[in-house]
Amino acid sequence: MTSNGTPENDIPRRTVMARAGAVGLTATLASAGLPAAAALPAEEAAAPATGDAARRPKGWQRYVQAPSSRTVRPVRTVTTSGDVDNAEALLKPGGATTVLRRPRPAAAPRWPDGTTAEASSTHAGNNGNDGQPRTYDAANAIDGDPDTFWNDDTVGAFPDVLTISAPQALRLAGITVVSNSDGVPTAFTVEVGRDGAWQTAATIVDNDVIQRAVPFASPVTTDRVRITVTAVQDTPRGDFTRINEVWPAPVEPIAVPSVTVDFGKVVVGYPRIRFTSASDNSPGVRLAFSETRQCLTERSDFTRSDQAGGAGQGTDQFAVPAGGADWTDHKGFQSGDKIFADGLHGFRYLRIALDALPADAPAAQPWGEVAIDSVSLQFTGYLGTPSTYRGWFLCSDDDLNRYWYGASYTNELVTDTFRQDDVDPRGAWSATLEGKLVLHDGAKRDRDPYVGDLAVSARTLYLTHDDTAEAVRNVLADLAAHQRADGWIPPASISNYTLPLFDYPLYWVTCGWDYVLYTGDSAYAAQHHPNLVKVLDGWYPSVTDESGLLSKGLNGTGGYGDYAFLGRTGRVTYYNALYVQALRAGSRLARLLGRGADAERWSARADKVAQAVNALMWDAAAGAYLDSTTGPARHAQDGNALAVVTGIADADRAAAALAHLDATTQRPYGNAFMDNDTLFDQASQRVYAFTSYPEIEARFLTGRAASALDQIRRTYGWMDENDPGITHWEGIGPGGSLYEGAYTSMAHGWSTGVLPALTHHLLGARPASPGYATWEIRPQPGDVDWATGQLPTPQGPLRVEWDNSDQAFRLTVHAPAHTRGSISFPGDAHRQGVRAGRRTLWDGRRASMRGVGVTGGVVTVSDLGPGSHSFVCERDG
Structure with missing residues (x-):
């Protein structure tokens, strides 16, 4: 499969089989799935599960992370400072109150006139x-x-x-x-x-x-x-x-009374505080938010005013009236141009302090007394409770389960309504998106839907909550509506749709194919085919050199950025591998619409670009693709991974490129996105889960399940084990740090690739044509004992269960109506036999019926229809 979900039969697949306990499955082979000769009597069905299978833990629901309701409360107090009574009362509304007190400070000393x-x-x-x-x-x-x-x-x-x-x-x-x-x-x-x-x-x-x-x-x-x-x-x-x-005097500060509470994980929405009373001098309260304790100070780790030059100075303010107030934090000023709050925040930790900005006097004073009954949050993200999941996953590895549901929760935090007060203030508000469901990039920032992020976050959405696929279509359609006359498509609404990125119009193409592939919405393809033609036949040819490769710098693009605003120019492998992927995606969309000429033209161009990448970008000495032909030699994760995923790299080059990444980029917290520091200092220590996803895919697609799982465990294990836990970071810096300090988003949708990777490659199920009209099951179990999961499709759920042991691989598929598919079994076809019940379909040398054969070295059963199908793949010693 390519990264956009379509078969690429020229990519070799070898599975590393690990030891596992023997586990059985109960199921039957549906006669509708095979030719008549394959129909089996009921008594020949696979034996009931026993032993380990009978003791298998149930309930993927226990891994779900979202709150049970939109009112979310903190789970504990972390610290207090100054004069605070009964801090724990903040956790339980309706009882005792938390009281913060601060005496009126003396006037500050002054220098004499003339100083x-x-x-x-x-x-x-x-x-x-x-x-x-x-x-x-x-x-x-x-x-x-x-x-x-x-x-x-x-x-x-x-x-x-x-x-x-x-x-x-x-x-x-x-x-x-x-x-x-x-x-x-x-x-x-x-x-x-x-x-x-x-x-x-x-x-x-x-x-x-x-x-x-x-x-x-x-x-x-x-x-x-x-x-x-x-x-x-x-x-x-x-x-x-x-x-x-x-x-002109040493003045010790009066300790600011404060309480810091912990919501247990990153949450997003509008904070709410119930004040029961206050002194009559309008005492001020300042709220500071942070996704991590490391970045929790007297100011927020990030607030939109940091980008807009607002009056908050890093905190949200409120002046408490003497009679108390039930206050919800919304953007705006409380009194004229004083006492500003930013409204919505993404955070885990909240610090509430009795304090006020000097500029807010006399409307708010930094002294007095306030009594608080409770603190909560009005959650605005998608509320992903067990009842809302239409797709799910469960396997024998508890860590992988946590990463999968952590990715889902991360994506739920960014699935939200586009609202003027809550989006990136740098010219991102758009009347054409206001009030619509979208996928933002991050929970706390930038809170704007970027199309590159959708390359990952949209797949995560399709596999969990596909009933909200409109969030993806809304973004894609809106960007198409703002396409420039020359064919370039903006990456997001930021800067009034003008932010110049070189690679993101290609993601608009690949994400459009993904949307149609997972949803079957061919009307979208028809509506936006003219946009597709303009970007593929208009803008990108204008930045193509004589070799047929994209070259950044042509047509005034020297200052254009990319997903990480990297200073790359000229021919870049990543841009061109992504171009191949987009051309093939465009070709599939055109073929779906019966536009054969477009499909052939784009497919032929994709082949030409792929050939040029191999001819001009391959570094035989390193055994990897160059990042760029401009500047010092370096080799990047993004270009090498996409070259494998798209099939640009043949089997030998794929093996060499992945081996080079193994040798040069492995870190305890993932694989770095560059193999040296010639692009910028410590580039070889920085990990992006966004570009790690195609590398993980590449490893699965080439039969390297063990190394794919190792990379997942290092990358997502690091994020899961470190504060704030659960959610997936925008980027990881040297030594596993926050790569941009407090500014780093710790819940970013583009980092959720572990979810589609585990569903599509470990579990092995994926769509092969729009709307799952055809599907493919190709498990890559690695060292995992068993896995089960469900994929939502327009026709109903596609469910897969398998057990993996040294002796046998047992698999059951429950396919929805009006679909057909194929199953490929892991391992060497000539060292295993496949049976359905008591019927042998493959004996290690030949098939007993049509529809069974060897593809890419593995046994494949094709043309299975709706219903349940069970198989046992038995291995030679």
């Missing part, structure tokens, strides 16, 4: 979200306004120096440095001017607090203070020093 400040560098000013100019000069650090700050302009180059000069000498016991949460100085020295020279008064290391009191060993009299920053907290916005205020 000046200078800095070693200053970032250029810009306009804020309100359109008003913002400055970042040194004077902001002594203006008494904690909402403004000095911002250096060195981007990680240290030292950064701030010098404060008073009009007359002051007696100082120390100073206080108040910094911005995304520019906290972690290491700095404080010097004072004395006798015409600078003397060190204090040295600070490992600072991680916004308000840092710096007492001197003894008071000094001086008119000058110099702060030299040598390290800053690494943040998604870069390594800038941002100091809001420097006070």
Whole structure:
């Protein structure tokens, strides 16, 4: 099968068989599935299951991760700080309350009039979200306004120096440095001017607090203070020093009362807090969200205001009225242009603090008392309860089961309605998508439906909740409606459908074929065939060189990005392998519509591109395809995997390419997407589950089930075992880290490829023609003892069960009405016999009836119809 679900008979398949316990199945061979001679008496059916099979655990439902209702509550408290009573009460509504208290702080110390400040560098000013100019000069650090700050302009180059000069000498016991949460100085020295020279008064290391009191060993009299920053907290916005205020006295902060609760896994939706009462000074509450404890600070790991320049400064705010309130976090201001909240969030951990932004005074104050009855979330993703699953999976390996349902839950989090207040603020809102069901890319960000992500997330949806396939069609149709005149198709609605990506129009083609393949919706194919012609015969030929290969840089595409915004130019194997896949997908769509000329033209072009890839991109010395013919030699996971999946690589090249990836990219947390660091630093340590999926497919398709399962266990095992657990990450960085720090999405639909991989290749069931009119069962058990599962089809469920032991492989298929299919058995055809009940269909040398034969070295039973079919494949010693 290619990655878009169609047979590719030229790809060799060899299965590595592992030891397993003998397990039986109960089923019968339906006479409708084989020619008349194959009909068997009932007493010749396979024997009932005994032993291990009888003790097999039941209930795939126990692995389902979604909440049981749309009201989700935290499962535990994690930490508290400051004056907090009865934090555990937050977990149980209707009883005792949690109380947070904070005394009114004293006024901040001020420098005398005439004090000046200078800095070693200053970032250029810009306009804020309100359109008003913002400055970042040194004077902001002594203006008494904690909402403004000095911002250096060195981007990680240290030292950064701030010098404060008073009009007359002051007696100082120390100073206080108040910094911005995304520019906290972690290491700095404080010097004072004395006798015409600078003397060190204090040295600070490992600072991680916004308000840092710096007492001197003894008071000094001086008119000058110099702060030299040598390290800053690494943040998604870069390594800038941002100091809001420097006070001429050491002021220890009053501990902010806070409670952090844990929802047990990543959730998505609108937080809700029931406040029973508050003091009468409008005490403020600030909410910080994070998918991981590692990135949980006084600000959220990510909020849409980070991209929109909003007023929240990394948290959501609410001023609690004295009578209390039942508050749901929706986007907007509570009072005029003050007290802003972002609304929907994706997170696992929630920190609730009694605090307020200085800019929100007097509408919200950072002191007083609030009493809280309960905290919950209004869940907005697809609610995937056991009753909603139309496809499921279960096997003898508990870890694989967790990964499969973790992928499903990850995808449920991003299956949501497109809403203006909840999507990426960078020009992603679209009137043509508003109110429609879509598949976003991530739960917390970017919350925009990207077509490349659908190459994985849509398959996950089709195999679990295919009744929501409209989410895919809505996205594909909307992108087609915004196709450019030259044929290019936008990757998403972001930037008003203008984000220039080179590869994503190809995913629009392959995802369109997938949609038709799984749903049988030929009307979609007919409606969008003109778009297909424009992109395949218009835009991509405009970026094709004399060899027939796509070459990024032609036709003004040098600045175009791809799925990871990689700096690749010229001929790139990945782009061209994906082009082959898209051309073949387009050919199948055209053939479905009876457009033979289009189908032949695209099929012939696919063959030509494949030949050119082999001729020009193969690196015989490395035994792998080059990433690009431009720049230093490197070999990428994406291009090599797709070359195998699409059949560009013959058996020898497939074996060599996969061996090269084995030798150069294996990490404890998956396989890296590059074999060296010539593209960017530590590229060889970065893992994308998105590009790992086709490599896992390639290993299954070439009979390497053992290595496919090993890669799954390393990649998905790492994500499952590390915080936040269950959900699948956008990317993994060096050492298994969050590859973009707090900005990283920890629940990303494009990383759910383990689910279609296990269903289509381990269990072995997949559609072979649109709407499952024909299907194929080709299990690759590896070291798994047994597996069972169900695939939803337009005609009803397709169910498969198999048991694997040293002695035999037993398989039963329950096929829906109006479908036909084939079954291929793992292992060497000439070292096994296949029977149905007592009837031998294959004895290791010849078949006893038509419809039974050897394809690609394995025994295949073809043209099976609706009903139940059971087989036993017995192996020679």
